[in-house]
Amino acid sequence: MTTTDTDSRTTSSLTAFNARTLGLMFIAGFCATVAFDLLGQIISPGLGFSRLSPHGLAKSLLGTLGLPNSDFAGYFVHFYLVGLIGYPVGWLFVFRPIWHHIVGQTNWFLPSAIYGFGLWVFAIGGITAIAGLPFFLNFTGITWVALVGHVLYGVVLVATLRVIDRP
Numbered sequence: 001m002t003t004t005d006t007d008s009r010t011t012s013s014l015t016a017f018n019a020r021t022l023g024l025m026f027i028a029g030f031c032a033t034v035a036f037d038l039l040g041q042i043i044s045p046g047l048g049f050s051r052l053s054p055h056g057l058a059k060s061l062l063g064t065l066g067l068p069n070s071d072f073a074g075y076f077v078h079f080y081l082v083g084l085i086g087y088p089v090g091w092l093f094v095f096r097p098i099w100h101h102i103v104g105q106t107n108w109f110l111p112s113a114i115y116g117f118g119l120w121v122f123a124i125g126g127i128t129a130i131a132g133l134p135f136f137l138n139f140t141g142i143t144w145v146a147l148v149g150h151v152l153y154g155v156v157l158v159a160t161l162r163v164i165d166r167p
Contacts, residue, residue, distance in 0.1 A: 015092045024165055025088035032157035033083030036149045044148075050141035052149055054078040057123070060131035083153075091115055091157055108158050116154025120147045 015021055040052025055074035062077065063069035095118065099111045124146050125136050137143045 024161060026084050027164055028157050028160040029084040029088040031160040032153045033079060035156040036153045039152055040145060040149045044145045050145045052145055057131060060133060061127055064131050087119060088157060108162060112154045112158035113151050116151035119154060120150035
């Protein structure tokens with residue numbers, strides 16, 4: 001069993017869920033979340049662009065749902081539930097198997113970038129609307145930094161899985 005992605009080493013498009021896969025998810029999710037936050041919190045504002053506030057979006061969503069929405073809760077949802085669990089699960093158990101079924105075995109980079117784009121649509125197009133924020137945040141600067149950040153997340157997630165899951 002391999003949990004990498006769409007390349008010739010993959011023996012099955014379905015990933016087994018076990019302790020090893022969980023560990024790989026956490027490591028890859030951690031690396032991808034750090035890359036996302038590095039871009040959104042340091043690099044983007046350092047270059048004069050918007051600063052990302054994913055914990056702020058999580059706080060807004062929690063508040064809209066009537067749940068505790070402290071800073072801790074926002075960071076917890078962003079880092080642990082989304083970065084380490086949600087998005088890696090989406091890649092391994094939803095997007096990747098669908099990609100394999102429809103497109104077949106391809107290079108890993110394109111599907112990982114498309115997955116990141118999908119995460120952006122989900123987060124900035126969908127979650128913001130549920131949280132009572134403007135659709136795609138009115139396409140302001142933060143929208144475009146978030147696009148780059150989510151695509152970066154997808155690429156780093158899959159690249160990390162490929163590196164740490166060598167046969």
